[in-house]
Amino acid sequence: MIEVENLHKAFDGEEVLKGIDFKFEKSKTNLIIGQSGSGKSVLLKCMLGLFTPEKGIIKYDGKPYSEFTEDERKDLSKQIGMVFQGGALFDSMTVEENVMFPLKMFTKKQHKENKERVKEVLNRVNLDGNEKKMPSEISGGMQKRVSIARAIVNRPKYLFCDEPNSGLDPKTATVIDNLIQEITHEYDITTIIITHDMNSVLEIGENIAFLKDGVLAWKGDKSQIFKTDDETVTDFVYSSNLFQKVREAQQQGL
The missing domain is CATH 3.40.50.300 (P-loop containing nucleotide triphosphate hydrolases)
Known part of the structure; x- marks a missing residue:
């Protein structure tokens, strides 16, 4: 609260x-x-x-x-997780890299563990199979779901x-x-x-x-x-x- x-x-x-x-x-x-x-x-x-x-x-x-x-x-x-108005995804990063960014910034977990967590949250927002795509390759709605996945990846x-x-x-x-x-x-x-x-x-x-x-x-x-x-x-x-x-x-x- x-x-x-x-x-x-x-x-x-x-x-x-x-x-x-x-x-x-x-x-x-x-x-x-x-x-x-x-x-x-x-x-x-x-x-x-x-x-x-x-x-x-x-x-x-x-x-x-x-x-x-x-x-x-x-x-x-x-x-704190944040979903920005425009999505605020990094254009030069893949979907997986965008979602992993907070994990790399705030945790010291191994890369394998981070990948598993990213896969878990992408599955939760119904984006499994899109890990290697760039933001420009997915729709606006999918970009928002990536933003949500990134916001919740650190629980x-x-x-x-x-x-x-x-x-x-x-x-x-x-x-x-x-x-x-x-x-x-x-x-x-x-x-x-x-x-x-x-x-x-x-x-x-x-x-x-x-x-x-x-x-x-x-x-x-x-x-x-x-x-x-x-x-x-x-x-x-x-x-x-x-x-x-x-x-x-x-x-x-x-």
């Missing part, structure tokens, strides 16, 4: 996060949603230790990050995903959503996902933080978000034609 308490962050005197309180629960897909500029990425970077908040506490499994020793912070970094306790569905068609995006959720439950991970995709909210929104102008405007799950009367939330949720139709159907009792 990751807990954020009264978190404030400012840049050049302008406050971006204005007292965020939220619990990112273990073994759940925790979604951070909101419009551009709402503070989602800043919150994520604060939790990753890339930004230092002016005020507030970030706790990893009950211990404030500010109290971590340098060695504890290094250990924490080894326990992380925490998984951060920044717009994991970016650039994917709806069907492939749903596959990626479900894969992330399955892995979260299977490995008992605390997963945090930034997304603009309301389909993802509907599919895997188990614990949702909705930010607006640096404030936690609403929290709940995927079933509750379609029942709220909060206009700030409903304006965001039903901003697309698809979800406007969902709302109309709900009102008509269909």
